Amino acid sequence: MTGSALVSTCSEMLRGRALERGGFSMLPGGVYRSDATAWAVLSLSATMSGGRGRELVESGRTRLAASQMKDGRVSVSPSDPGSFWPTPLAMLAWQGSERHAKNRSLARNFLLGVSGSHWAKQSNSPSAHDPSIRGWPWTEDTHSWVQPTSLSILALRIAGDGGHERVREGIRMLMDRQLPSGGWNYGNTFTYGKEQYPQVDSTGIALNALAGNLPPNEVGKSLKYLQDQVRKLRSPLSLCWGVLGLGAWGKRPEQATAWIGECLYRRKIYGEYDTTLVSLLLLALEGKGGIVSLFRRMKEGNS
Numbered sequence: 001m002t003g004s005a006l007v008s009t010c011s012e013m014l015r016g017r018a019l020e021r022g023g024f025s026m027l028p029g030g031v032y033r034s035d036a037t038a039w040a041v042l043s044l045s046a047t048m049s050g051g052r053g054r055e056l057v058e059s060g061r062t063r064l065a066a067s068q069m070k071d072g073r074v075s076v077s078p079s080d081p082g083s084f085w086p087t088p089l090a091m092l093a094w095q096g097s098e099r100h101a102k103n104r105s106l107a108r109n110f111l112l113g114v115s116g117s118h119w120a121k122q123s124n125s126p127s128a129h130d131p132s133i134r135g136w137p138w139t140e141d142t143h144s145w146v147q148p149t150s151l152s153i154l155a156l157r158i159a160g161d162g163g164h165e166r167v168r169e170g171i172r173m174l175m176d177r178q179l180p181s182g183g184w185n186y187g188n189t190f191t192y193g194k195e196q197y198p199q200v201d202s203t204g205i206a207l208n209a210l211a212g213n214l215p216p217n218e219v220g221k222s223l224k225y226l227q228d229q230v231r232k233l234r235s236p237l238s239l240c241w242g243v244l245g246l247g248a249w250g251k252r253p254e255q256a257t258a259w260i261g262e263c264l265y266r267r268k269i270y271g272e273y274d275t276t277l278v279s280l281l282l283l284a285l286e287g288k289g290g291i292v293s294l295f296r297r298m299k300e301g302n303s
Contacts, residue, residue, distance in 0.1 A: 003285055006261055007047055010264070010278050013273075013278050014040045014043065014044055014282070015053065015056060019031075022059035022060055023036075023037040023059070023063035024040040026276070028272065034077075035086040035089060035276065036275040037060050038064060038090045038093040039089060039276045040278075041064070042093045043278075045057050045095075045298065046287070058099075061100050071106075072106030072111075073087050073114075074086045074090040084110075084139070085137075085148050088136075088154065088156075090103075091107040091155040092295075094107070108155075108156065111136065111155065111166075112161070115134040116143055118131055118133070118143070118144065128191075129187070129190075133173040134173065135148070135174070136151075143187075145186055145187040147186070147205050149174060157292060170209075171210060171214075175210075176189075179222075181195060182222045182225040183200075183226070184222070185198055186202060187202075200226065200233065200238035201238050203222055204245030204246075207249060208292070212292065226245050226246050230246065231253065231255070234263045236277040236281055237280065240281055240284040243259070244280075244290055248289065248291065248293065257285065263281065
């Protein structure tokens, strides 16, 4: 399939998960989820200019706004307000929508004001990273980890807060968690003196957050790790973040579109991909220069 055909297939899959009251489900026939809605909206925003697609994007944004709490957070479920990790995703979904500027501002203020649990580094700690450097956690009152920190940095950078101290500290946190041999995992480097293994998805997300903030030599081993790994992958989460991570540093593989096509075909064997994964496939097809570059292009297209 051509790149445009793959984009159409992914877009149609997402449109099939739109709900009558606005928003999206994680799988066909499912119920509303804030994270699924945010992913679908931000990916469809990159490919649609009008008509039915635009209506679904706007209704999804409005449904997300109804999910937002007074302090600006967007949680996975109203019954679990502490699981606020979808907040940066919602912020990205509202990007470019004047109608939801207040929601975006509330989410921004929430992210700038929250950091999770941190403490001074102890000499006898089994872990090697510096736990005093603040990033962002998955859930309230827990430690900062690589993926929620990277998503928060992306959301704040795209909103124009790239120079804010919280973003700069988040970047320092990511660099502190980079493995000496290259790459990132969930957020630890050594445990009891043993270097931990990297993960492709965490590495790709981190490299998207860091692109444009550091010289390439500071992440050279991590880029090499991704280049070595991504060619072997056809699972959507790792493949897409690997492609997006390399693209953010101008190293998108020439075969990326073909690999995404192979990945999409495999759903016929293994079953439907959830909305997060379909959205990432769409973003990997459209975001040839990474997430920040994609949003910059979207902004230029709307100006």
